[in-house]
Amino acid sequence: MVSPAAPGENRRVVVNAIDDVVFETVSEAIPDAGEVRIRGTVVGICGSDTHAACGHHPFIDLPYRPGHEVIGVVDAVGAGVDDSWVGTRVVVEPNLACGHCTQCRAGRYNICQELLVLGCQTPGGLADSFTVAVDRVIALDPALDDDHAILIEPLATPVHAVRRAAETVGDLRDRPVVVIGAGPIGLFVLLALRDAGAKVVVADLL
Helix, strand or coil, X not given: CCXXXXXXXXEEEEEEECCEEEEXXXXXXXXXXXXXXXEEEEEECCHHHHHHHCCCCCCCCCCECCCCEEEEEEEEECCCCCHHHCCCEEEECCXXXXXXXXXXXXXXXXXXXXXXXXXXXXXXXXXXXEEEEHHHEEECXXXXXXXXXXXXXXXXXXXXXXXXXXXXXXXXXXXXXXXXXXXXXHHHHHHHHHHCXXXXXXXXXX
């Protein structure tokens, strides 16, 4: 059992290398205008985190402070944010887009020209608490437990990919589809395809 942080302190994980992962203690952040502060309850470890820890991720420099798959509870809000968010259990959308570049104005904020990702280029959720813009959080249905809710972020990409495929080729029901790779994302693609009614074959190396 890990003891709680001292009042006003925030412990967060720092990855210096695959064999050098430490805690640092900083002052607990006060949310700025338009932000909320979240106390994480569950944080996922992504494949990109392991690649980054080995120094192999093209967009994450060492050291970094991980945690982009996060479930937590809002415990403070900044100016301009409704107090009703306090106590709300949320999932975090980790893409931190600028909102004003050409791509953002076209609705393609996932390829924002100034895109940062929580827990990749900015300190993430593998901490006692962290702050993020309120438009990056989504309230969770109380019926959805943390163990399932933490899969929302990694599942979002496969669901999007299957929807895009359907937009391109039409209804996927009874259509044959091959998924190359049976890692976590590949298996999520399999689930999304099965939900769409496709006939799926998954291939991977032995």
